């Protein structure tokens with residue numbers, strides 16, 4: 468673990484709560500998917516929770532977040548309500564994208580959660596554009612852009628790195644390196660597997676971080692975000708992590724050795740932080756039960772909200788093909 472000392476009790480419990488919210492939310496989504504309440508593609512970030520939770524600690528409300536299709540956790544931690552996310556998973560009008568986006572396209576203007584994105588690498592130029600707008604308008608804001616290791620093989624990655632560095636745009640690039648792009652392991656599609664070096668070659672300050680350690684992620688993200696905000700130039704974090712589940716609900720996951728998955732599970736970010744808080748004497752009897760109780764309550768209420776939601780009437784099918792003006 469990163470810290471020689473455990474975090475303050477309040478902060479430690481807050482980080483644990485956030486990771487538990489994401490983990491339990493997605494576990495319930497699996498059940499709801501099996502019951503055909505949720506349909507379509509669904510990608511889980513179980514195992515990777517420390518990445519979204521740690522990075523989000525470094526952001527301010529005015530900052531923007533751009534994410535991938537594996538973004539339920541990012542949306543929840545950013546502050547999109549569990550109810551709005553769950554209703555979106557159900558395809559209901561009350562969802563954060565009016566039920567039109569589903570699992571891969573969560574969006575919420577109020578929290579500047581500028582979207583999940585089904586296109587690998589598709590969020591990178593969007594983030595660069597948001598940061599360019601901020602720079603031109605003189606805002607001291609950061610755009611955090613999450614993307615997978617697979618995106619590094621896309622042309623958009625290189626174009627985005629180049630322009631962000633050249634124009635000194637305030638983007639915090641957060642590469643979630645979970646070693647696989649669908650069923651292909653990184654060594655089979657990248658000539659250079661140290662992804663921080665790729666960013667460094669564009670003169671972007673870059674660090675590789677243990678993405679299973681929420682305190683290490685938070686620490687690195689705070690430093691990088693401060694640098695981005697102060698300098699109006701990009702930084703890059705390569706967050707080394709691992710998904711415990713298959714790529715998506717349709718993936719039989721036959722390409723990863725079982726021992727490899729088990730080895731990574733020994734570094735479960737939730738168990739690791741729990742152990743650290745316990746060893747540091749920060750955790751009290753009943754704390755975990757209390758966190759679990761509040762998380763379960765939040766998720767059950769979200770499911771109730773989604774169940775009670777409405778499906779968009781078919782007459783509205785053509786709405787929003789063209790803009791109806793600025794959102795209220």
Ligand SMILES: Cc1ncc(C[n+]2csc(CCOP(=O)(O)OP(=O)(O)O)c2C)c(N)n1
Pocket residue numbers: 535537585586587588614615616617618619643645647648649714
């Ligand atoms: C441009 C594009 N090419 C291919 C795909 C199909 N595809 C979906 S996910 C994926 C793997 C991406 O892996 P990575 O970026 O490492 O993210 P992870 O799923 O590991 O979080 C691919 C190739 C796509 N969605 N978009």
Ligand SMILES: [Mg+2]
Pocket residue numbers: 615616617643644645646647648649
């Ligand atoms: Mg990956």
